[in-house]
Amino acid sequence: MAESDVTHAEVEGEDSLAFEDPEYREAVVDLLAVIGYGLISAFERLGEDATLAPHLEAKVQLGRMAAGELGKLGRIEARMAELGSDPFEAMEPFMAAVDAFHANTAPADWYEGLVKAYVGDGLANDFYREIAAYLDAGTRSLVIGTLEDAGYAAFAVAQVRGAIAADPRLGGRLALWGRRLMGEALIQAQRVAAEREGMSSLLAGGIDRPGLDLAALGRMFTRLTERHAERMAELGLDS
Structure with a gap:
C-alpha cells in the first residue's frame, strides 16, 4: 500500500475518543456494512463464474475462493454487532x-469474469484501504485483514495472460472491458458516497480526527488510478 496522507501514530492516538463521536460510529458501521455486502456479492459472483470455468480444476479453485469470501464475513458481522447495529439491516442500504x-x-465469458473480479474488486479494496488509514487502529486492522487476497490475483493473472498468449486479439477486448469496469466502479462509489454521508465523513475527518483536504484527496485518486493501471499491466492489458 502506498503511503497515506496521515500516519498510523496520529490515528492510533485518537482511538480512545473515536467511538465517543456518534457520527464516527455510524460511519464505521456503514463502511463495515458495504464491505460485508461486498463479501456476500463476491461469494455469489465467484459461484456464478465457476459455471463458466473451462475445466474442473478452475471450478474447484473458484469454489474454494468463494467459500473464503463468505468466511471473512463473520468478523465483520461480529464487529457491527459490538457497535450496536444489526449487520444485515446495516448492509441493506448498500x-x-x-x-x-x-x-x-x-461478464460475457470466463475471461471477462476474471478481469472483473481482479480489476473491479481490486479497485474497491484499494479505496477501502485508503479509508482505513483514517480509522481507529482496531477497525483499521479488521478492514485490512478482510481485504487480504485469498489467491485469486495470481490465478486470474495466469489465466488471462495464458489466454492472451494463445489469442492476442483477446487482449484488445479485455482492455476495453477493464476501462469500462473502472468507469462503472467510480460511478457506483460516487453514488454510495452521495447517499451515505457517513462514508464521506470518514475522509472529511472531524474535530478530533484528521481528514483529507482537496490536495490530499487528489493524491488519493491518483494512487487509485495508478494501482488500476498496475493491475491492468499485470494482466497484460493496456489501461
Whole structure:
C-alpha cells in the first residue's frame, strides 16, 4: 500500500475518543456494512463464474475462493454487532448500488469474469484501504485483514495472460472491458458516497480526527488510478 496522507501514530492516538463521536460510529458501521455486502456479492459472483470455468480444476479453485469470501464475513458481522447495529439491516442500504454495478458489468465469458473480479474488486479494496488509514487502529486492522487476497490475483493473472498468449486479439477486448469496469466502479462509489454521508465523513475527518483536504484527496485518486493501471499491466492489458 502506498503511503497515506496521515500516519498510523496520529490515528492510533485518537482511538480512545473515536467511538465517543456518534457520527464516527455510524460511519464505521456503514463502511463495515458495504464491505460485508461486498463479501456476500463476491461469494455469489465467484459461484456464478465457476459455471463458466473451462475445466474442473478452475471450478474447484473458484469454489474454494468463494467459500473464503463468505468466511471473512463473520468478523465483520461480529464487529457491527459490538457497535450496536444489526449487520444485515446495516448492509441493506448498500445492496442497490452494489447490485447495480454487477448488473451493469455482467461478464460475457470466463475471461471477462476474471478481469472483473481482479480489476473491479481490486479497485474497491484499494479505496477501502485508503479509508482505513483514517480509522481507529482496531477497525483499521479488521478492514485490512478482510481485504487480504485469498489467491485469486495470481490465478486470474495466469489465466488471462495464458489466454492472451494463445489469442492476442483477446487482449484488445479485455482492455476495453477493464476501462469500462473502472468507469462503472467510480460511478457506483460516487453514488454510495452521495447517499451515505457517513462514508464521506470518514475522509472529511472531524474535530478530533484528521481528514483529507482537496490536495490530499487528489493524491488519493491518483494512487487509485495508478494501482488500476498496475493491475491492468499485470494482466497484460493496456489501461
